[in-house]
Structure formats: C-alpha cells, structure tokens
Amino acid sequence: MRDVVLFVPCFVDQFQPSAARSAVAVLERLGCRVHVAASASCCGQPPTNAGYNDDGEALLTRFEQAHVREVPGDAPVVVLSGSCAQHVRAHTTHDALRRRVQEFTAFLHDEIGLPALAALGATCPARVAVHIGCHALRGLGLAVPSERGPGSTVAPRNLVTAVLAQVHGLEVAPLTRPDECCGFGGTFALGEPELSTRMGTDRLRDMRRAKAEAVVTTDLSCALHLRAVAEANGAPLPMWHVAEVLDPARRLGRG
Amino acid sequence: MSRPTLPVLDHAAAAAAFVSDADRTEWHDAALWWIRQRRDTAVADVPDWEALRTHASAIKEHTLTHLASYLEQFERMARAKGLQVHWARDAAEHNAIVHRLLAEAGATRLVKSKSMLTEECQLNPYLEARGIAVVDTDLGERIVQLREEPPSHIVMPAIHLQTADVGATFHEHLGTPATLVDPVALTRAARADLRARFLAADATLTGANFAVAETGGFVVCTNEGNADLGMALAPLHIASIGIEKIIPTARDLPVFLRLLARSATGQPQTVYTSHVHGPREGQVVHIILVDNGRTAQLARPSYWRSLKCIRCGACLNTCPVYRRSGGHSYGTTVPGPIGSVLAPGFDLAAHASLPFASTLCGSCTAVCPVHVDLDAQLLAWRADVVQAGHGSSRTRQATRVATQLLQRPALARALTPVLRLALRVLPRAVTRALSGGWGRGRTVPMPAAESFHAWWRARSDHEH
Ligand code: SF4
Numbered sequence: 131m132r133d134v135v136l137f138v139p140c141f142v143d144q145f146q147p148s149a150a151r152s153a154v155a156v157l158e159r160l161g162c163r164v165h166v167a168a169s170a171s172c173c174g175q176p177p178t179n180a181g182y183n184d185d186g187e188a189l190l191t192r193f194e195q196a197h198v199r200e201v202p203g204d205a206p207v208v209v210l211s212g213s214c215a216q217h218v219r220a221h222t223t224h225d226a227l228r229r230r231v232q233e234f235t236a237f238l239h240d241e242i243g244l245p246a247l248a249a250l251g252a253t254c255p256a257r258v259a260v261h262i263g264c265h266a267l268r269g270l271g272l273a274v275p276s277e278r279g280p281g282s283t284v285a286p287r288n289l290v291t292a293v294l295a296q297v298h299g300l301e302v303a304p305l306t307r308p309d310e311c312c313g314f315g316g317t318f319a320l321g322e323p324e325l326s327t328r329m330g331t332d333r334l335r336d337m338r339r340a341k342a343e344a345v346v347t348t349d350l351s352c353a354l355h356l357r358a359v360a361e362a363n364g365a366p367l368p369m370w371h372v373a374e375v376l377d378p379a380r381r382l383g384r385g
Numbered sequence: 386m387s388r389p390t391l392p393v394l395d396h397a398a399a400a401a402a403f404v405s406d407a408d409r410t411e412w413h414d415a416a417l418w419w420i421r422q423r424r425d426t427a428v429a430d431v432p433d434w435e436a437l438r439t440h441a442s443a444i445k446e447h448t449l450t451h452l453a454s455y456l457e458q459f460e461r462m463a464r465a466k467g468l469q470v471h472w473a474r475d476a477a478e479h480n481a482i483v484h485r486l487l488a489e490a491g492a493t494r495l496v497k498s499k500s501m502l503t504e505e506c507q508l509n510p511y512l513e514a515r516g517i518a519v520v521d522t523d524l525g526e527r528i529v530q531l532r533e534e535p536p537s538h539i540v541m542p543a544i545h546l547q548t549a550d551v552g553a554t555f556h557e558h559l560g561t562p563a564t565l566v567d568p569v570a571l572t573r574a575a576r577a578d579l580r581a582r583f584l585a586a587d588a589t590l591t592g593a594n595f596a597v598a599e600t601g602g603f604v605v606c607t608n609e610g611n612a613d614l615g616m617a618l619a620p621l622h623i624a625s626i627g628i629e630k631i632i633p634t635a636r637d638l639p640v641f642l643r644l645l646a647r648s649a650t651g652q653p654q655t656v657y658t659s660h661v662h663g664p665r666e667g668q669v670v671h672i673i674l675v676d677n678g679r680t681a682q683l684a685r686p687s688y689w690r691s692l693k694c695i696r697c698g699a700c701l702n703t704c705p706v707y708r709r710s711g712g713h714s715y716g717t718t719v720p721g722p723i724g725s726v727l728a729p730g731f732d733l734a735a736h737a738s739l740p741f742a743s744t745l746c747g748s749c750t751a752v753c754p755v756h757v758d759l760d761a762q763l764l765a766w767r768a769d770v771v772q773a774g775h776g777s778s779r780t781r782q783a784t785r786v787a788t789q790l791l792q793r794p795a796l797a798r799a800l801t802p803v804l805r806l807a808l809r810v811l812p813r814a815v816t817r818a819l820s821g822g823w824g825r826g827r828t829v830p831m832p833a834a835e836s837f838h839a840w841w842r843a844r845s846d847h848e849h
Contacts, residue, residue, distance in 0.1 A: 138837050140791065145830050147837035154841075166841055172791040177784045179745065181767030181776055185788040192792060264746035277425060277703055277752045307418070311705045315744025317780065320822040322742065324401035327826030328410065328709055329744075358827035 133205035134162040134237075135197060135230075139214050140172050142350050142371075148380075149350060149371035153210055153234060156376045159250055160242050165205065170196035173209075175217035180317045186221070194224045206230050208237045210373065212266020212348045213316075220269065233270055235348050235372050239289040247296040252376045255299030256383035259342035261333070261356070262290055263349030264311050272348060276309050290348060290372065297375055299383065303340035310336065314355035330359035334367065343384065344368040346375050394716030396742040403711045409547075414708040416544060421702045423651025424752070430653075431643065441640050442756035445693035448598075448631055449683060455598040455631045456674065462601025463672055466663040473675045476506035482673050483508060483590065483623055484515055490621045490669075492517070492587030498605070498612035499523035500592030501539050501696065502625045502675060505718045508590075520582045522611040524575055531558045537712030539719055540649045540698035545711050579611070589615030593626045593661075594695070595641060596672075599634040602662035603672070606645060606655040613659050622670045624661070628679050629692040641695060644754035648697035682730045687765040691726045693755040700749035700759055706742055715739060722749035722759040729766050737775035740766035 134157055138150040157164050173193050178186030197207050207230045209215035215233040222228050232240070238247055266272045273288035294300055313319070313329025334356060337345060345367055347353050353369035360367045374380055404410045428434050448455055460470045473479035479502075487495065495517055497503065509519045509530075521530045525543035529536050531554050536542030543551070552566040561574045591612045593603040603624060605612045616622050632641065646652040664670040683689045701707045701721030712720035717728040717736065725739035740763045743749075749759040770776055823829065 143837045144832045147833050147835065147840060150837040151840060166838075168838070168842075177788055179764065179767070180780055180784055181740075181769075181771035182781070182784045182788075183768045183771075185784050189788060189791055264744065264748070268747040268751055275748065275751055277421070277748055311744050311746040311748070313705070313744060315746070318741065318744045321777075321780075322397040322400055322706075323822035323825040323827075324404050325397075325706060325710055326744075328404045329705055330827075332414070332709075354830055355827070358823075358830055361828040362826055 131163045133202050135165045135201045135205050135207045137170055137207055137209045139211045141354060142210055145354055146350050149374050150210055152377035152380060153373035155379055156373055160246055165201045167196040167200040173214040173217050175214060176316055190221055194222060194227055197227060204230060206232050206237060208232055208234050210234050212263045212270055213351060216265035216269035233266055235290050235293055236272055239293050244296055247293060250376060250378050252378045253298040254375050254383040256343045257301045257303050257341060258344045258346045259303050259305060259337035259340060260290055261345050261347040261352055263352050266348045267309055303342040305336045305340050307336055312352045312356050314352050319355055327359050330356050334360055344370060346370050346372060348372055396714055396738040399714035400710035403714055404709055410709050413711060417702045417708045424648060424699060427647040427651040437644060438754050438756055441644055444637050445755050448633055449692055455633055456628060458598040459596055459601055459631055466601050469671045471673045473673050475677045479506045479673055479675050480508050480511040486623055486671055487517060487588055492621055494518045494586050495588050495590055496583055496586040496615045497521050498591045498615055499526050500625055501718055502592055502627050522579055524609060527575060528554060538698060538701060539696050583614050583618055586619045588621035589619035590623045593624050593630055595632050595638060596626050596630045597635050598631055602660055605659045608656045610657045613657055620668055624672045626672060626674055628674050628676055645695055645697050648699040648754040678731050688762055691757055691762060693757050694723050695755055697754055699752040703748045703752045726759055726762045733773055734775055737770045740770060
C-alpha cells in the first residue's frame with residue numbers, strides 16, 4: 131500500500147465532489163491508501179492572481195502546514211486541479227513539499243504507469259473533447275502546447291491523451307485549436323466577463339464542431355466556466371474530470 | 386494630419402465594446418490565428434529553433450546588462466562612419482531634435498517609415514503643429530493615418546480593418562470609386578498617391594530594428610520597401626532608435642533576423658532588410674538614441690527583461706485576449722501582452738487595468754522569440770497595481786472575506802451548507818444579479834447536495 135494525499139480544491143469540494151470521490155476510488159483501486167488533510171482549504175492562487183500577494187501567501191502557508199502536519203512522511207500530494215498544482219509548484223518556498231505536489235493525471239501517468247491504468251478496466255463509450263487547463267499545459271507540461279509543437283496541430287507529447295487511451299470506448303475528438311484558452315482565468319472571468327464568455331463560447335463551438343459529446347478535463351475550474359457558458363447558450367455539455375472517466379464504478383458516456 | 390492622443394482606458398470596458406460586434410470579433414480572431422499558424426509552420430522548419438531563442442535571449446540579456454558601454458561604442462563607431470548621433474532623454478527631447486534638424490535643413494515635407502517609437506513620442510501631431518507635412522508610408526500605417534486612428538498592432542497596424550473599411554477610407558481621401566474594395570486595386574491607389582509624396586519629400590524618418598555597436602550601423606526590416614525608397618530619395622535621413630535596440634556585433638544579427646520575421650508573420654526573412662552603414666553621397670544621416678522610460682524599466686528588477694523585446698508581435702497574435710479585443714482596447718502604442726508589461730512603467734495609474742487583461746494562459750511567453758517571461762511580469766504588475774492602491778475595491782473586499790474564511794476551514798465548512806442552501810433556494814435571477822460579472826452570459830453554478838469533505842468525513846467515521 132502506498133500512501134497518497136489527495137488535495138481537493140474548494141470549488142471541486144462544493145461543485146463537483148463526484149470527481150473527488152472518483153479520484154479516491156481510482157487511487158484505492160490502484161493500491162493507494164488515500165489521506166485527505168482536513169485543514170487544507172485553498173492553495174492561495176485566486177488572491178495571488180488578483181494581485182493580493184499577502185492573502186495568497188497566507189493561504190499557501192496554510193496549505194503547506196496542513197500537508198506537512200496532517201499527513202505521513204513524504205507521500206505525494208495529488209492535486210485534483212492542474213492550476214492549483216502549478217500554483218503551489220511555482221510559489222512555495224517549501225522545497226520538500228514542491229517535490230511532493232503532483233497533478234492527478236501526471237501522477238497516474240508518471241508514478242502509476244499506463245499498464246496499471248489499463249488494468250482498471252474503465253469504460254466510457256463517448257466521443258470527448260479534451261481540455262487541459264493552460265497552467266497544467268504550459269506550467270506543468272502535461273502536453274506540449276501547440277505553439278511549441280511542430281506545425282502547431284497535434285502535440286507530440288500529451289500525458290492526458292495517453293491516460294485516456296486506457297479507457298475502453300473513449301474516442302478523442304480532434305479540435306481545430308487543441309489548446310485554446312477557455313477564458314476562465316480565475317478573476318479574469320469576473321473582471322472581463324464579456325470577453326471571458328466569448329472565449330468560452332468559441333471553445334465550446336470548436337468542441338461541438340468536432341462532434342464531441344462531452345468534455346474531459348484536468349481542470350474543473352475551466353469546466354465550471356465552460357459549463358456555465360454552455361448552459362446560458364442553451365446547449366449543456368457534460369464536463370468530466372479525468373478521474374471520473376477512469377473510475378470503473380461510474381458509468382459515463384452514451385451507454 | 387494629427388492623430389488623437391491615446392485615451393486612458395479601462396480594458397474590460399473597451400473589450401466589451403469590441404466583442405459586442407460578434408462578426409468583427411470572429412474575423413479579427415481568425416485573421417490573427419491564421420498568422421499564428423503561419424508562424425508555427427515557419428518555426429517548425431528551423432530545427433534549432435529553441436537553441437536560437439535561448440541564444441538570442443542570452444545576447445539581449447548580456448547587452449542590457451552592459452548597455453552603457455555598448456551605446457558608447459555604437460556612438461563612436463557611427464560617428465566614425467559619418468553618421469551623426471544625438472541623445473534624447475524623453476519624447477519631448479526627441480521631438481525637439483527632429484524638428485530642429487528639419488528646420489535647419491529647411492525641410493517641410495517628411496516621409497516616415499513605420500516607427501512605433503515615433504508613435505510612442507507622438508511625433509506626428511508635434512510636427513504638424515509646426516507646419517511640417519508628415520506622411521506615413523507603410524501601407525497599414527498610411528491607412529490608419531488617413532483615418533486619424535492609432536495603429537492597432539505593432540507589425541500590422543491596420544489589422545482591425547476590413548477591405549470595405551479601407552475602400553471607404555480611400556474613397557474619401559484618395560478619390561477612389563466608392564465601390565472599390567479589391568485589395569490589389571486599393572494598394573495600387575495608395576502606391577500612386579505615396580509615390581508622389583516620396584518624390585516630393587525633403588526628409589525621411591525611419592526606425593531601426595537593430596543597431597550594431599561593433600559597426601555603428603543599423604538595420605531596418607520592411608516588407609514593402611518603403612523605408613528604402615525614402616532613404617534613397619530624401620537628402621536628409623533621421624533614424625529614431627530606442628536604446629534597447631542595440632546588439633553587440635554583426636555576428637549577432639543573423640540570430641535575430643532568423644527569429645524576427647518568422648515570429649512576426651511566418652516569413653523566413655522580411656522582404657527588405659536594409660543595412661545603413663554611412664550616408665550615401667550628398668545625404669546627411671542623423672541617429673537619435675531615445676531613452677523615454679527605458680532606463681527606468683531597466684532599473685526595475687521584475688520588469689527589465691521586457692526590454693529584450695524585438696517587437697515581432699507574436700505575443701499579440703497568440704494572445705486569446707488580444708485576438709478578441711483588438712489593439713485599441715489597450716489604449717497604448719504597444720498593445721497586447723508586451724504592451725501590458727511596458728505601459729505600467731510609464732504610468733501605473735493610467736494603465737492599471739492592463740496587467741489584468743490576460744488569463745495568464747502563458748502562450749505569449751511560449752511564443753516569444755527572446756524568452757520574455759510575459760505572464761510572470763503581468764502577474765508581478767498585478768501585485769504592484771494593488772500595492773499602489775489602484776486595485777478595484779470590490780475585489781479587495783471579496784478577497785479579504787474569502788481569505789478570512791478559507792483560513793478557517795472548519796468555520797468555512799460549517800457555513801457552506803447555509804450558502805449552498807441559499808444558492809439552491811434563491812431564484813436564479815437573484816443569484817445571477819448577486820454574482821456580478823459572472824452572471825453575464827453564464828449561469829450561476831449550483832453546489833452539489835453533499836460536499837466532498839462532508840462525504841469523506843462521514844466515510845471515515847463509518848470506518849472507525
Ligand atoms: S515580447 Fe516577445 S513575442 Fe512579444 S513582441 Fe516582443 S519579442 Fe515578440
């Protein structure tokens with residue numbers, strides 16, 4: 131049994147807790163003993179990104195203390211959000227913790243390995259669009275962004291699609307702009323709402339054009355925004371976290 | 386004719402106005418995305434692209450950290466070549482020097498080739514007020530000049546306009562038929578008009594893309610040859626050069642020439658790359674080395690690396706915010722990510738909204754040929770804006786409340802069922818109104834019936 135600490139960001143806790151329950155289920159099926167730090171709440175990204183560094187640092191310190199105090203040894207801290215993981219990695223001065231922090235999909239890909247994921251036997255008969263949050267993409271390197279890949283179209287290295295390839299029946303719909311920003315950007319969504327929703331609308335249109343039946347993402351914050359835009363446009367689209375798609379106990383998709 | 390000075394803008398409001406025209410937004414976004422794809426393809430053709438970027442960045446950082454000695458070397462070498470060198474501390478000094486040089490030569494007709502520096506200095510209105518006729522000769526610059534608008538892009542100044550807009554402008558100012566919208570015919574009309582002005586000009590003014598300390602020469606890159614025509618015809622040539630354009634040696638030039646055009650438009654090279662290493666016979670060449678805030682930026686530890694910028698415009702083209710809000714929404718000479726990093730250094734209060742005109746997606750940093758860490762600098766400016774008291778008070782309050790709450794997870798978790806209930810039972814119209822900016826164009830998300838932490842606690846209790 132390997133110890134793993136799961137960090138569930140506040141918005142996942144409230145708005146899509148099913149993703150976190152699936153993450154627990156997946157990690158346990160993969161032979162991990164899951165811990166959750168009860169006193170961890172927020173990594174501090176929202177205030178820092180809004181320019182309030184004091185508040186951001188206070189929350190980050192709290193995050194650090196929670197994970198150092200409450201959980202055993204040097205177990206990896208698996209973060210259910212690329213953008214929170216990237217924030218901690220980029221801003222913490224706690225070197226040991228920085229090394230422990232990993233985004234969920236990257237942890238599965240790098241530490242667990244694809245054969246074990248295939249053995250999960252997850253099934254999801256659906257054509258999905260993959261959305262990797264910008265911080266996960268460029269900050270954590272979950273995929274090579276299109277502006278860095280040859281010829282811009284298909285990223286040559288993409289951990290997320292490699293992981294999703296282990297799910298039976300799942301088909302990835304190719305997007306014309308594979309990694310266009312969805313327009314959420316944390317406080318940007320509040321500060322520039324018109325532009326933010328326009329970006330979300332464009333992102334969704336690309337997904338629909340590719341005949342995607344659902345969105346699979348590493349970042350439920352992006353999904354929170356995209357779902358809200360899709361619903362306001364009168365065309366809801368299911369938004370799943372990678373963990374939900376991998377969870378063999380959940381029946382997602384068409385059938 | 387003079388251009389209005391750029392107004393201080395709230396980016397969010399200007400962007401909202403731009404996106405309210407959905408078709409134009411669509412078209413603008415597509416045009417710039419097309420350029421970015423051309424750039425991607427051109428970049429993929431260079432196998433050592435990443436090494437080239439790293440090398441270029443190192444050259445620039447070295448130059449900027451030894452700027453004074455390279456500038457002095459440049460001045461010495463340029464003088465030795467018969468080029469005259471002037472120094473301008475700010476826009477006012479720059480404009481006064483240009484005017485004095487023109488007055489001394491008795492010049493009243495100036496042709497200019499695109500120089501964002503003179504735009505930054507607001508040179509045109511200054512000279513026009515003193516009886517000098519100024520004609521911008523780059524096609525895009527000419528179009529916006531006729532329309533009395535500032536450029537909206539540093540490489541493609543009229544990218545915000547469609548051919549119908551240009552047709553209407555030329556009909557009004559150049560007398561082309563009202564129905565004429567064919568780009569080739571419009572270009573011909575502009576060329577006929579410009580040619581006469583080139584031939585009649587007393588003086589020409591250009592910018593420079595690079596100035597070489599070792600040789601004392603400078604390089605101008607254009608696609609239309611207009612700078613060359615101006616330099617070849619006019620007896621007086623003034624070159625306005627920002628001090629950050631210096632590179633150490635001629636051997637460094639090809640590094641930047643390979644990066645510049647590919648990043649800008651996806652061309653392997655610009656069509657014309659002209660080297661000025663001395664005046665031709667019968668001509669006088671003056672160089673004005675301009676600071677105008679550059680040394681101040683150089684002194685800022687968080688932002689000095691923005692001076693590495695070679696003005697390729699790639700960060701504008703890739704920026705999802707720029708593509709959908711247009712260059713004018715920034716209210717600055719240089720828009721987009723790099724403009725948002727440069728402008729606060731000039732006047733923090735006036736440009737306080739710009740560091741927030743980004744989702745921090747990081748694509749700008751990933752395309753920049755000289756590794757300017759744009760997203761990190763945008764983030765740093767946000768903290769400086771807040772520190773200086775220019776942040777929005779609503780955000781301040783919301784942040785404080787949220788932080789207080791999140792500092793006490795137990796209390797937060799005790800309160801959330803109440804908030805959850807409120808969100809669930811309040812009419813949607815009320816929650817939408819309460820959500821402020823979020824509710825515009827988006828539904829307000831509903832919390833789940835049971836939070837993860839509640840579930841986790843219950844499960845743990847059950848197990849024990
Ligand atoms: S910051 Fe970089 S990408 Fe942007 S214009 Fe300057 S050199 Fe080009």
